[in-house]
Amino acid sequence: MRLKFSSIVTVADIKLKEYNVKFSNVTFQVNGKDVEHPEMYSLLADYLSEPFTVKRSNNDEIELYLNRNHTLLSTNVQRGFVTLFDVNFAQLKLNESDYETTEECIYGVCKTKYRVYSNKES
16 A cells, blocks of 8 residues: 655744744545545544644754654654755855755765745745
């Protein structure tokens, strides 16, 4: 079974070492077909739709602050999102939208370039 989920992701209240994340309009597909949200999927969608906070400590460790009732699956999905889009806002300079860094990935230590776009309408 292959489970895929889609969502709109909002990142807000961005500070140098902290930001809030919220998934909305969460939908699921199993083996490429939409599901009718049986109880398991609707509960997971509810957990994923709760906002959570990401904080980066002074030694660049990432901490997630989630509702205590989260399931292991919803926690891992949110942790995966944060790891995948691990933007260190403290490295962005005023009026710049990108920065380069080195970080560990599945291939070892790699040079990575991030480009951050702002939503001017919000």
